[in-house]
Amino acid sequence: MNIIATIIPEIFLSISIMILLIFGVFIKESFNIVYKSSIVVLIFAVLLLVNNFENFSQIFNDSYLIDNLSNYIKTLSIISAIVVLLISYEYINSLKINKFEYPILIISSLLGAMIMISANDLIVFYMGLELQSLPLYVLASIDRENERSTEAGLKYFVLSALSSGLLLYGCSLIYGFTGSTNFQLIAQNFNSNNLGLIFGIVFIIVGLGFKISVVPFHMWTPDVYEGSPTSVTVFFALVPKIAAMTVFIRFTNVAFAGIFDQWQLILIFLSVGSMILGAVAAIGQDNIKRLMAYSSIGHMGYALAGILTGTIEGTKSTIIYLTIYAVMNTGMFACIFFMKRKEKYVENIKDLSGLSKTNPLLAVGFLIMLFSLAGIPPLAGFFAKFYIFVAVLESKLYLLAVIGLVTTVVSAFYYLRIVKIIYFDESKISFQNVKNLPLKFVLLTSSLIILLYFVYPSILIDMTSSISLG
Amino acid sequence: MNFPILSFITFFPLLGAVCIFAIQGKKTDYIKNSQNVAIFASVLNFVLSLYLWFNFDNTHSGFQFVEEYEWLKGFVNFKFGIDGISIIFILLTTFITPICIFSGINSVSFRIKEFLILILLMETLMIGVFCSLDLVIFYLFFEGGLIPMFLLIGIWGGEKRVYSAFKFFLFTLLGSVLMLVAIITIFILTGSTDVEQLLNLKIPENYQYFLWLAFFSSFAIKMPMWPFHTWLPDAHVEAPTAGSVILAAILLKMGGYGFIRFSISLFPNASEYFAVLIYALSVIAIIYTSLVALMQDDMKKLIAYSSVAHMGFVTIGIFTMTKQGVEGALIQMLSHGIISAGLFLCVGVLYDRKHSRLISSYSGVVNFMPKYSLFFMILTLGAIGLPGTSGFVGEFLVLVGAFKISKLIAILSSTGIILAAGYMLWLYKRVVFGSILNSNLKNIKDLNIFENYYLLALVAVTLFFGFYPDPLFQTFSLSVDNLILQYEMR
Numbered sequence: 001m002n003i004i005a006t007i008i009p010e011i012f013l014s015i016s017i018m019i020l021l022i023f024g025v026f027i028k029e030s031f032n033i034v035y036k037s038s039i040v041v042l043i044f045a046v047l048l049l050v051n052n053f054e055n056f057s058q059i060f061n062d063s064y065l066i067d068n069l070s071n072y073i074k075t076l077s078i079i080s081a082i083v084v085l086l087i088s089y090e091y092i093n094s095l096k097i098n099k100f101e102y103p104i105l106i107i108s109s110l111l112g113a114m115i116m117i118s119a120n121d122l123i124v125f126y127m128g129l130e131l132q133s134l135p136l137y138v139l140a141s142i143d144r145e146n147e148r149s150t151e152a153g154l155k156y157f158v159l160s161a162l163s164s165g166l167l168l169y170g171c172s173l174i175y176g177f178t179g180s181t182n183f184q185l186i187a188q189n190f191n192s193n194n195l196g197l198i199f200g201i202v203f204i205i206v207g208l209g210f211k212i213s214v215v216p217f218h219m220w221t222p223d224v225y226e227g228s229p230t231s232v233t234v235f236f237a238l239v240p241k242i243a244a245m246t247v248f249i250r251f252t253n254v255a256f257a258g259i260f261d262q263w264q265l266i267l268i269f270l271s272v273g274s275m276i277l278g279a280v281a282a283i284g285q286d287n288i289k290r291l292m293a294y295s296s297i298g299h300m301g302y303a304l305a306g307i308l309t310g311t312i313e314g315t316k317s318t319i320i321y322l323t324i325y326a327v328m329n330t331g332m333f334a335c336i337f338f339m340k341r342k343e344k345y346v347e348n349i350k351d352l353s354g355l356s357k358t359n360p361l362l363a364v365g366f367l368i369m370l371f372s373l374a375g376i377p378p379l380a381g382f383f384a385k386f387y388i389f390v391a392v393l394e395s396k397l398y399l400l401a402v403i404g405l406v407t408t409v410v411s412a413f414y415y416l417r418i419v420k421i422i423y424f425d426e427s428k429i430s431f432q433n434v435k436n437l438p439l440k441f442v443l444l445t446s447s448l449i450i451l452l453y454f455v456y457p458s459i460l461i462d463m464t465s466s467i468s469l470g
Numbered sequence: 471m472n473f474p475i476l477s478f479i480t481f482f483p484l485l486g487a488v489c490i491f492a493i494q495g496k497k498t499d500y501i502k503n504s505q506n507v508a509i510f511a512s513v514l515n516f517v518l519s520l521y522l523w524f525n526f527d528n529t530h531s532g533f534q535f536v537e538e539y540e541w542l543k544g545f546v547n548f549k550f551g552i553d554g555i556s557i558i559f560i561l562l563t564t565f566i567t568p569i570c571i572f573s574g575i576n577s578v579s580f581r582i583k584e585f586l587i588l589i590l591l592m593e594t595l596m597i598g599v600f601c602s603l604d605l606v607i608f609y610l611f612f613e614g615g616l617i618p619m620f621l622l623i624g625i626w627g628g629e630k631r632v633y634s635a636f637k638f639f640l641f642t643l644l645g646s647v648l649m650l651v652a653i654i655t656i657f658i659l660t661g662s663t664d665v666e667q668l669l670n671l672k673i674p675e676n677y678q679y680f681l682w683l684a685f686f687s688s689f690a691i692k693m694p695m696w697p698f699h700t701w702l703p704d705a706h707v708e709a710p711t712a713g714s715v716i717l718a719a720i721l722l723k724m725g726g727y728g729f730i731r732f733s734i735s736l737f738p739n740a741s742e743y744f745a746v747l748i749y750a751l752s753v754i755a756i757i758y759t760s761l762v763a764l765m766q767d768d769m770k771k772l773i774a775y776s777s778v779a780h781m782g783f784v785t786i787g788i789f790t791m792t793k794q795g796v797e798g799a800l801i802q803m804l805s806h807g808i809i810s811a812g813l814f815l816c817v818g819v820l821y822d823r824k825h826s827r828l829i830s831s832y833s834g835v836v837n838f839m840p841k842y843s844l845f846f847m848i849l850t851l852g853a854i855g856l857p858g859t860s861g862f863v864g865e866f867l868v869l870v871g872a873f874k875i876s877k878l879i880a881i882l883s884s885t886g887i888i889l890a891a892g893y894m895l896w897l898y899k900r901v902v903f904g905s906i907l908n909s910n911l912k913n914i915k916d917l918n919i920f921e922n923y924y925l926l927a928l929v930a931v932t933l934f935f936g937f938y939p940d941p942l943f944q945t946f947s948l949s950v951d952n953l954i955l956q957y958e959m960r
Contacts, residue, residue: 356584356625371617376643377610383542386606386650390545393654401654405647412643416620416636424624424632454610458543 003059006066007118009049009074013111016041017104024100031098035089038103042082042110049074055466062182063121068467069319070118073246076323077117080238081110083330086438087337088231094343095229097143105135105142106235113243120254122171122181125247129167129211132240133160139235140228152227159220163210170203174255183255192259201256201263205270208251211244214304215273218297222285225293230345233289234333237296242322245303249315252307260310267308272403274301279411288336288349291414292329295373298411299325305404306388309395316467317387320460324384324453331446332369338362338434338443349418354427362431363422365443372450374415375408380453383460474537476550479518479560480597483567486511487590490583501582505575508586512568512593519564526557528944531952533603533666542606546663549603554949555800558942559600559720559727562807565931566719567593569924570712573815576920577711577822578626585626588618589712596720600727605653605663608732612688612724613646619713619721626710634701634708641701645691652684656736668736669956675739682740685733693725695748695785696755699778706774707827711818714770718777718814719807726784726803730796734788735953738960741789748789749875753882755782760889764896768827769817772897773810776853779886780806786883787868791957795871796950801939802864805852805932809861812849812928816842819921820901823914829897834906839916843902845925850898852932854891860935 004011020038024030049071057066085103092098112132119125137160141153175181177196178189190197210217225233256263278298285291303325306318338359339346356363372381385408392401434440453459489511490504527534533551541548552560570589578585595618598611616639624635657663660671673681691698702722706714734741756779763775780802787799819842820835821827836843852859855866865887873880906912917925935942 357581360584376617377613382610382613386654389650390654390657393651394658398651401651402648405651406644408647409640409644413636413640416639419620420624420632420635423621424635457541461543 034100065120109135148227152224167207173200214270222293271304275407279407314391317391321384334443353425355422357427358430370415374412378454380450483590483593487587516564531948546606550601551603554946556600574712622713627708631708634704638705645688648684649688652681678737678740682737689725689728703774714814715811718810745789752782752785756886763893790871792871798867805860809852832901833904
């Protein structure tokens with residue numbers, strides 16, 4: 001009974017998925033009702049989760065872990081999923097991809113992410129990962145009439161399957177050399193002189209690196225971001241990355257905590273590579289979704305910089321970074337959903353030119369998000385980077401900090417380029433008036449959070465203060 | 471003093487900006503209303519800062535009106551406070567901002583609402599810089615100013631505005647991020663970023679050198695010192711008049727303020743070690759940029775280069791670490807803030823009428839604009855540093871301070887005054903005197919009522935502090951003594 005009580009949100013989501021699926025199959029024209037009830041289901045899930053906060057419990061033979069970290073990240077993920085559903089309703093309808101499977105797939109992927117977040121065992125982790133990824137392949141290609149969407153789905157499927165294979169191979173190596181799949185037992189049985197284990201770690205890092213799209217495993221990101229329907233891109237940018245990053249935290253701080261030296265250098269290279277590529281490659285992009293893909297590569301580099309310090313402060317700074325990253329991306333994509341002209345969504349950044357004259361409020365929204373993504377104070381994006389750099393400098397990684405800050409300046413260039421197009425260029429035809437209350441609400445809320453974060457920046461420190469790594 | 475007056479002065483313009491943002495209505499109505507709100511907010515803020523000045527205790531060398539709130543748990547407290555040095559910069563900011571607003575209302579022809587919002591936002595950020603007593607808070611305001619300035623240059627600027635705005639933004643950001651590394655390092659070394667506490671906790675000497683250089687990179691770009699000055703002429707030339715005024719009058723002073731408040735007080739050993747570097751760069755700045763200024767055919771560019779030269783005096787003055795030198799630097803900053811603001815406004819007056827900044831487009835302006843020529847003359851003389859203007863007081867004291875350190879520096883930097891006389895008088899002669907060569911100058915109108923008043927205000931202040939600078943000395947004398955005492959006890 002106690003076991004069931006601890007994973008009520010997961011159970012609730014699984015049952016809801018099945019009910020919604022049956023409902024959707026048997027009732028015609030069920031998209032609207034399934035979509036709306038999905039949102040209700042997710043809101044219930046958040047409430048269940050928040051009401052059942054348990055500080056620490058390990059269930060199912062210690063393979064499933066509920067702690068403050070998992071609670072926090074799960075809440076963040078579910079809220080992100082709710083926001084994704086809220087802002088994409090109109091988009092899905094106007095693209096005619098309003099199939100009832102869409103919200104169900106999102107919830108399934110979310111459920112997979114939640115299992116990943118709580119995994120304390122290689123097998124459970126892998127199961128969660130696959131449950132999270134499979135719906136994403138379908139979601140990426142859900143606009144099946146569209147060549148690019150199909151391409152995105154296929155590309156993601158092939159590369160993701162490859163990386164899953166590598167992960168699984170890494171898991172089997174680790175199991176073979178430590179005799180256990182449980183994270184704590186792995187940590188106990190670890191022998192850092194064993195080359196097989198090191199290989200196992202490398203494979204796992206490669207697999208996870210793919211999921212969070214850090215250099216050099218980032219190749220799929222721009223194509224998938226660009227090809228997928230925007231509503232799916234938002235989801236890609238949020239839930240899978242947050243979940244995979246959490247798994248990264250679990251691996252590096254629990255399972256492999258003993259051999260810090262071995263993986264730190266690898267992660268430094270991944271982090272620096274992502275920062276540099278994220279800053280440089282985005283400069284030439286004209287498609288805003290593609291640009292956001294490179295921007296997210298860069299941001300994952302910064303988030304990784306927190307983890308690789310191997311300290312609790314570093315981990316917390318990564319969690320704070322992910323939270324602010326999620327809000328910024330939500331806001332940014334909410335802005336992108338407004339880019340609609342003659343019933344068609346446009347994606348080129350040139351389409352934004354002179355937006356400040358035709359639609360000043362939306363322009364301010366873009367302005368806040370872009371400067372925050374660039375990390376300019378006093379917006380929230382600055383604080384995200386600030387926490388990371390405090391952690392990095394405390395670990396005396398001076399070079400990493402300087403590279404990180406210099407790439408901030410380079411990446412400021414392409415964010416400024418969009419600001420320039422919006423504010424300095426001559427205006428084009430204005431976007432059509434979008435009367436979408438949830439979308440406006442999400443944009444307003446995220447803008448206010450980003451803008452007013454400086455008033456009381458301790459809020460995330462308070463929220464993450466109870467997180468420990470056991 | 472329980473009322474948080476510093477926070478109020480800092481955030482009051484922001485409140486005004488929010489009000490303007492919220493104003494709706496018919497086009498003529500909301501323009502009128504937003505102008506009124508902006509004028510009200512900025513003028514009231516000036517009055518408040520005067521009130522602050524009268525309540526300021528000259529006989530007390532520490533920080534006053536200190537406010538402290540818990541802010542970033544475990545890292546930083548939100549801390550505001552002023553001493554005799556910061557208060558004069560607050561006065562300068564609140565004095566210049568209404569002038570910018572009047573100038574904007576007078577000459578900005580489109581998107582006036584956004585313009586006023588940005589200027590008020592800028593005022594909040596600038597006052598915040600001078601009030602903060604915590605490095606992170608300081609950084610927040612210091613960097614935050616980039617956003618509105620970028621937009622000011624980019625939206626209302628001249629032809630090459632995009633290039634200039636980007637150059638300004640990226641240059642300053644690059645310098646500042648290095649300062650951020652230094653700030654975090656200080657936090658890790660000492661466990662605090664509170665300036666008052668840091669003055670007592672000594673920073674280990676071997677760390678001071680790197681930290682000093684990191685802060686230097688930021689302040690030297692902002693100041694700007696040769697050879698980091700290249701963004702300035704571009705930014706000045708392309709910025710709208712009000713933007714140039716804010717840049718020259720206040721943003722440049724943040725660099726000098728930063729040197730005084732942070733570099734010297736926190737890293738005294740490094741400051742002594744690197745003083746020679748500063749002298750060298752400053753002397754080069756004074757002579758080289760003055761020569762460059764001589765050759766300019768664009769009025770704004772000429773004044774921009776002259777700013778670099780004048781800032782050279784400031785850095786020499788600060789790093790002489792003598793009472794005369796530092797006080798001279800402070801007066802020089804203040805007077806340059808007022809005089810260069812006036813000069814940019816004068817160029818703006820001509821530009822609004824004839825849409826050219828080239829010297830060769832004008833001649834014999836005195837025939838049609840006698841009032842204008844008078845104001846322009848006093849400001850020109852102030853820029854040269856003629857006795858009786860505030861420019862003289864600053865430069866004279868700096869040279870006295872420099873003479874105590876090294877005769878060579880004093881002699882070399884004095885040539886700057888001669889060169890200044892050369893380029894300024896030549897500029898004045900070519901624009902104002904002579905016969906009218908360009909026939910479309912014939913219908914040029916003299917100052918309108920707005921221009922008349924704000925130029926009068928600037929000229930009055932220049933002359934007042936030229937003849938009677940004592941109130942300023944009384945305000946910052948003890949704080950400067952304290953600064954030098956701490957430096958000598960390093």
